[in-house]
Amino acid sequence: MADTMLKMKDVSKIYVLGNQKNARKAQKAIHNLSKKYIRFTKKGNKTEAAKAEKFIAKAQRLFTEEKYEQSYQSITGRKIKPKSGKGSVVHALNGVSLEIKAGELVAIMGPSGSGKSTLLNMLGILDQPTSGQIHIDSSDVTATKGRNLPGLRSKKLGFVFQSFNLVPTLTALENVMLPLKYKGLHLRTRKKQARDALETVGLGDRLDHKPAELSGGQQQRVAIARSIVSNPAIILADELTGELDSKMTEEVMRLVLKLNKAGQTFIIVTHNPDVAKLCRRIIYMKDGRIEKETKNSR
Numbered sequence: 001m002a003d004t005m006l007k008m009k010d011v012s013k014i015y016v017l018g019n020q021k022n023a024r025k026a027q028k029a030i031h032n033l034s035k036k037y038i039r040f041t042k043k044g045n046k047t048e049a050a051k052a053e054k055f056i057a058k059a060q061r062l063f064t065e066e067k068y069e070q071s072y073q074s075i076t077g078r079k080i081k082p083k084s085g086k087g088s089v090v091h092a093l094n095g096v097s098l099e100i101k102a103g104e105l106v107a108i109m110g111p112s113g114s115g116k117s118t119l120l121n122m123l124g125i126l127d128q129p130t131s132g133q134i135h136i137d138s139s140d141v142t143a144t145k146g147r148n149l150p151g152l153r154s155k156k157l158g159f160v161f162q163s164f165n166l167v168p169t170l171t172a173l174e175n176v177m178l179p180l181k182y183k184g185l186h187l188r189t190r191k192k193q194a195r196d197a198l199e200t201v202g203l204g205d206r207l208d209h210k211p212a213e214l215s216g217g218q219q220q221r222v223a224i225a226r227s228i229v230s231n232p233a234i235i236l237a238d239e240l241t242g243e244l245d246s247k248m249t250e251e252v253m254r255l256v257l258k259l260n261k262a263g264q265t266f267i268i269v270t271h272n273p274d275v276a277k278l279c280r281r282i283i284y285m286k287d288g289r290i291e292k293e294t295k296n297s298r
């Protein structure tokens with residue numbers, strides 16, 4: 001059995017916009033109790049954890065029904081006056097549970113607004129869930145202190161974006177060296193590791209090219225080299241072929257398959273069925289939930 005690389009349990013994310021004071025209060029109460037729940041679980045205090053879990057579920061249900069005052073009261077025991085403020089409440093994720101094993105290649109699909117980017121932001125530790133738990137490669141992300149999160153992020157995760165996000169004034173080699181900057185490595189070692197990563201993506205002969213001197217497919221391969229150079233547990237990619245034509249998409253996906261075959265775990269958000277088809281597992285999102293899952297045999 002392969003190791004679990006990532007585990008999400010009952011993850012919800014609620015955005016409160018504008019002047020919805022009571023929704024904000026209820027959301028905060030849920031978030032605080034979720035933190036407590038995590039502390040109880042960590043200490044092995046099962047009775048308190050089970051109690052908290054029940055309260056969270058109830059408050060969450062009331063919140064979903066837009067009964068913000070009751071939701072708040074169910075946790076804190078305190079009454080608040082109903083207020084009809086301007087603004088809105090968005091349930092971007094609604095209790096998502098997910099497990100991903102080492103070496104998996106997973107595609108996430110779904111209509112615009114279904115929560116794909118929010119899910120990826122939670123997995124990428126770029127934002128915190130309102131409730132629920134996330135483990136990445138045996139680290140409990142939701143129990144990790146804020147100041148330790150950037151370190152956890154750079155150790156465990158690699159990111160690839162639709163628009164490559166390369167620094168235009170730096171060469172391919174310098175771009176790939178960037179994530180190694182704060183690791184306290186010798187310049188020579190950093191150069192060697194970056195060169196190795198660029199060779200892996202088939203760009204060993206383009207080290208001194210700046211992004212503008214490379215094709216779109218090559219730029220995305222530099223971005224992939226930059227994501228693998230620090231040896232992440234998981235690479236998260238949001239629409240990595242979104243700005244590429246079909247030939248360059250194929251070139252980038254060939255590389256993804258090669259790296260995956262060597263053991264690299266990937267999670268790819270995509271609208272492109274040809275990209276999803278190449279992934280062994282496809283997760284379909286709808287209205288902030290996992291609607292269904294399919295498996296491809298390759």
Ligand SMILES: Nc1ncnc2c1ncn2[C@@H]1O[C@H](COP(=O)(O)OP(=O)(O)O)[C@@H](O)[C@H]1O
Nearest residue numbers: 015090091092111112113114115116117118119
């Ligand atoms: N920072 C934010 N503040 C408020 N609402 C947001 C924010 N980010 C996303 N949303 C809302 O959450 C829902 C899911 O968005 P998103 O995860 O970006 O969907 P997708 O990536 O599938 O298109 C949408 O209704 C969107 O409007």
Ligand SMILES: [Mg+2]
Nearest residue numbers: 113116117118
């Ligand atoms: Mg998106």
